[in-house]
Amino acid sequence: MLVARSVVLFLSAALFEIGGAWLVWQGIREHKGVAWIGLGVIALSIYGFVATLQPDANFGRILAAYGGVFVAGSLAWGVIADGFRPDRWDMTGAVICLVGMAVIMYAPRGQ
Template sequence: MTIVRSLLLFVVAAVAEIGGAWLVWQGVREQKGLLWVAAGMLALGAYGFVAAFQPDPHFGRILAAYGGVFVAGSLLWGVVFDGFRPDRWDLIGTAICLLGVVVIMYAPRT
């Protein structure tokens, strides 16, 4: 159950951070206004709390592993919201990053 909880927290963190950054991008770069920027800032702030609920006690490990989740989530976000189409190198790189997440977070430790 701990791994499932951890994975769900990574998904929530990805939605908050990537979504928040996307909202800021939309507000500034696409000129959608300050409400979009404000919503993005709130989402980015919420992301800051999510990592604290990960079961592993080491901040550096959590943030390092989240980097791999962020890579995969960012590409997926681009596909869903911006019509981005990853090429095979994007997919291979994402697989490598997610393998790193598994090793960092879930490798057996003594």
């Protein structure tokens, strides 16, 4: 149950961080305006809060593992939101990052 909760939290964090960054990008780079930037800043703030809900108490571990989720999630966001088509190297890199994330977060550790 803890792993399932952790995975849901990582996916939620990715949604808010990547979505927030995309909104800021759209507001500035695509000239969509200050409302988009403001929504992006709010989403990024929510990401910061969601990350604290992880069951592991180690900040460095959580953020390091989240990096793998961020890499794969960013590629997925690009596919969905911008029509980006990752190549085999993008996909290979994302898989490597997700495997690294799983090792960092879910490897058995001695107490």
